[in-house]
Amino acid sequence: MKNLHFFVGTVLLIAVALECYMIGSKEVDILFCYLTDSIPLYFHVDALGRMFIVVTSVIWLIIGFYAFLYMKHEGEEKRFFGFFLLAYAVLLALESSGNLVTFYFFYELMTLTSMPLVLHNGAKESIMAALKYLFYSMCGAYCALFGIYFLYQYCDTLTFTAGGTLNMTLVSGNVGVLQIAIFLMLIGFGAKAGMFPLHAWLPAAHPVAPAPASAALSAIVVKGGVLALIRGVYYVIGADFIRGTWVQQAFMTLTLLTVFMGSMLAYREKVFKKRLAYSTVSQLSYILFGLSLLTPVGATGALLHIVFHAFIKCALFLTAGIFICRTGKTKVSEYDGIGKQMNVTLWCYTFAALALIGVPPMCGFTSKWYLAEGALQSDLGIFRILGPVVLLVSALLTAGYLLPITTRGFLPGADRMANGSGMAPTGCVTEGKREKEKIDMMVAALLALTVIMIVMGIFPDPLVQYAGEIAESMFP
Secondary structure, three states: OHHHHHHHHHHHHHHHHHHHHHOOOOOEEEEEEEOOOOOEEEEEEOHHHHHHHHHHHHHHHHHHHHHHHHHHHHOOHHHHHHHHHHHHHHHHHHHOEOEHHHHHHHHHHHHHHHHHHHOOOOOHHHHHHHHHHHHHHHHHHHHHHHHHHHHHHHEOOOEOOOOOOEOHHHHOOOHHHHHHHHHHHHHHHHHHOOOOOOOOHHHHHOOOOOHHHHHHHHHHHOHHHHHHHHHHHHHHHOHHHHOOOHHHHHHHHHHHHHHHHHHHHHHHOOEHHHHHHHHHHHHHHHHHHHHHOOOHHHHHHHHHHHHHHHHHHHHHHHHHHHHHHHHOOOEHHHHOOHHHOOHHHHHHHHHHHHHHHOOOOOHHHHHHHHHHHHHHHOOOOOHHHHHHHHHHHHHHHHHHHHHHHHHHHHOOOHHHHOOOOOOOOOOOOOOOOOOOOOOOHHHHHHHHHHHHHHHHHHOOHHHHHHHHHHHHHOOO
16 A cells, blocks of 8 residues: 555645645636536636635645555545545635636535545445435535526626626616525535534534544535635625625524534534534534625634634544544543543644634634624624624533543543542543553644644734735625
8 A cells, every 4th residue: 555655645745736836826717618608617716716725735635644544444545545636636626616607516526526535434324424415415506506597697797706796787676586596505505514404414424434534524625615605605796785684694693503503512412523523513604604794804704714623623533533543432431531642642632622612822713803803893783792692602612522521531530540549440541551652644644733723823914914805805
């Protein structure tokens, strides 16, 4: 398998280098072909696309090197890395799409290329979870396609243009019907982002997928739904068209409901990877809430949380993979005392947990600050207060379901010493003397993510400025 690892590593490094070279220019336009006389297969890399491409490339590179060691445990490495590279190519095409039809084409391909990562081990549970992922994704995609049909009738062009391309002369007299179509599109694209009511595929897929696949899904693939909503709302429809309407209010209600629901379900969940999956459901709707505010500050917070959540959740799922790979245990209660044997991994997990909670100076604090500020500065009635309250309650619940793993991992409690022997009770991960954790490829990948999170938390200004410029450009 050394030749396979060398090939995959080389491909990833070359791809990242080429992407860095490509995004160095301000404008990249590629007209590939025409699907119809008026709909081209068109690529255009703008500032928003560059941000997504950079995050995707860095995450994919780290996950790839992590998977070299992890997939020896899972088996069928050639098949996994084949779909892993294929999914990466599709994601880059998605993030480089220049119009809504091109975007939708690769949006569908993203589902088809990432689904094999879920059903990798071929067990019945994996197959059923993958089919559930496919069913929910296709239902959501068809709802979105319904909206695209209507937009094609009422837009001057489906090419992404800041501020939107709706022709208000054509829209006149058809506002109600178009609003229904737009709301269905929001629900449809929201399925990939885990928004209620089409969120159930996430907690089903993550526990059965290999840890590298779970990390890729939670950190990047679900962001395809977020990017779809950004492109649809801000670059085709235009924020002004739905501002103050029932569409905006319904969208905000669904996002806040998902934030609270995901946090509560994560708090009650006992299986570690499923807990992280519910956490993803909640945290993604932080992003969607910021977008639903339809303000530059809210959009800035959403863009920041896209980046921060990608690195944080990738680190959390890679941590879960290390725990499972080395212990074979999947439940949170089975990780008591794990810090005695895996102290480096648990410390990395702790930094990621603090970042997701939003404890300063970790990076999650910055994005959540902008989200709360965007809500408080808005003129949205009850949502002006309800939004920050729900975000705060969710942050407390996040601390409640993440930090106990740290405390019980490092400090298992009085029951550990009940017999006076200093040995871990039955069911604990490790016993006896503290051991120094070996820094292998998996731990090194986790350390790299941790360093990136800490640096972004301490020095957030460049990213805040970049996200702010993108957000401002959405409101021409």
